[in-house]
Amino acid sequence: MSTEEDDLAAAWGASLDDEGDADAVSAPAPDAAKVLNQAEIDSLLGFGGGAEETSRSGMERIIQSGLIAFERLPMLEIVFDRLVRLMSTTLRNFTSDNVEVSLDGMSSLRFGEYLDSIPLPAMMAVFKVDRWDNHGLLVVDSALIYSIVDVLLGGRRGTAAMRIEGRPYTTIERTLVERLVKVVLADLSAAFAPIAEVQFMFERLETNPRFGAISRLSNAVVLTRLRVDMEDRGGKIELLLPYATLEPVRELLLQQFMGEKFGRDSIWETHLAEELRDTDIALDVVLDEQTLPLSQMLSLQVGDHLTLAATPGAPVRLRCGDVAMFEGELGRRDQNMAVRIGRNLPRARRDAGAEEVAA
Template sequence: MATVDEIDQDEMAAAMAAMEDEEEDGAKEASFRPAPERVLNQDEIDSLLGFEVENEQVGERTGIKAIINSALVSYERLPMLEIVFDRLVRLMTTSLRNFTSDNVEVSLDNISSIRFGDYLNSIPLPAVLAVFRAKEWDNYGMFTVDSNLIYSIVDVLLGGRRGTAAMRIEGRPYTTIELNLVQRMVEVVLQDAQAAFEPLSPVTLELDRIETNPRFAAIARPANAAILVKLRIDMEDRGGRIEMLLPYATLEPIRELLLQMFMGEKFGRDSIWESHLATELWSTKVPLEAVLDEQKLSLRDVMDFKVGQTLMLNNGPDALVEMRCGGVSLAQGRIGRMSNNVAVRIENGIKKKIHADATETGAAANPQAGARK
């Protein structure tokens, strides 16, 4: 008969065996269980789409946003723009010093390509947007003046103390005095931009309107590419930023000039090669034919030609002989003899006659031009 201790030991052994079986089954199920799906956090999603703040400040684009914006034309394909904007910086430094009677330093931050819609959405408000028109190019551009520069200009022009930062009042629209002062500064900058483009292509830049809402400053389609130039204006301890936006459609009339590597570059034209080609053409030997007479004969008569047969020509000894080159009539002359050679003396040049006819026709079409000649 079994004792109580033996019964307890048997039960404990059975329980341990059952636990081992359960652990083995659990391990097998775990080995066949699929791995849990990993969920991306917000930082990883922003990095994938290319909306990281650090990259935007540096100017780099990553992820899907880089693929979307890869179709933008880089301003580096227009090398003459850098020369124009460097000239603009020098002109603005002088003109703004005279305008503000203060020590002004203008620096060029960067030049980049951006879509017009993206730029409007990125403008920090409040700001003043000045839309200008380029007459000769028949299109528009835009200046954006940030609030720091607006209050700094107002403070300087109205006699604010030096050494103190300009006071900013948030939450209210700009007053008429502030807008007028900013408009005067923008007109000065427009004159400098006009002078900067003058050596390349004369253009007249006129201020069209002043806006404070970016929606009312639409000068191009949102998907159109544009060139953004960021300029920094420092007046001792005050200053701000002004940005110039030029759509590529505005610069299209002078695109060939902007493609130049240096001022006055000529594309596809070499004066040395032209002079060499002209010299070689003048010394080129061409075959010249003297046509005594032309007759039309049937093929039967031509096939019946015999050796020693004499062909009678219709021209007499004093008749004019036509001079041809490549089937083109050049002149007419009379045949004769010089020493032991048969020669032709030129009587009149057909080329001169054609030139005279063309001159008479042009004079008849334009009587004033004929009278001047």
């Protein structure tokens, strides 16, 4: 047995020596530490060329990780889907033309990034959310502005709206776009109505993104792009809501469906209440209460009499379990004892009666 143990110990020592040699070979010297070259640094920061530019770099993922994704607010998508359906109807009445509104997409980004990406020229409508005490931004692009002006002023169908770039918008154009914005904001209020009663009120029109700032540049916002098509004409509407604006209804926007209530089922509550009304309960009439010694109670025999202090017409209490519910008058009907309920006992009296019984 000792020979086998010596062999095992020798084999174990040899294996440890082999691992130590392998570590010594594979371990790099302190001077040979890995240093990133320029190409790897450019790739990390997102400056690499070719197909690498199409994918988000590691640094961009780190920066964007703080954004709140709109996918975490499922009810918000339902609200904007309802807005699309409402706008399709109201814009047809507004323009007396065949209008189709579609949702191009939703995204989360920083407010400063959006201001830098607004395609100019465009009109920016700043609106206030009264109940939530914050603001939002609605941007109408140049194509839709000229299309709305052309439609409302009687332009011929089948022809594209004439665009004159490089000039400021006229008073007529601003007035017509303001009417369009108010129609859209009214539909937005109606879209949020099932969730919360809120009013989106128009404040002003701006053409310079610097004057349309409604939030800090680093704040997160949710951007919704709507496409408005009127036969051969149309354009885009971009609706921007900071997450700070949506904060008062964030709990409601987290719902998976309309009217969701976590941990509560109103149907079951109604059913339980109806069944409780049909439940049979026993009421005990307390004719008298006496305190007797235990020795007297033990000496009671069949045929003994206990004299009760209750007399005909005396007030008695009716109890359900240990809770006093009513006070009535004792009497007789035919050959039976009867009680006529006189009044309900207040809750304080009920609790006092229950405490007396417990004592």
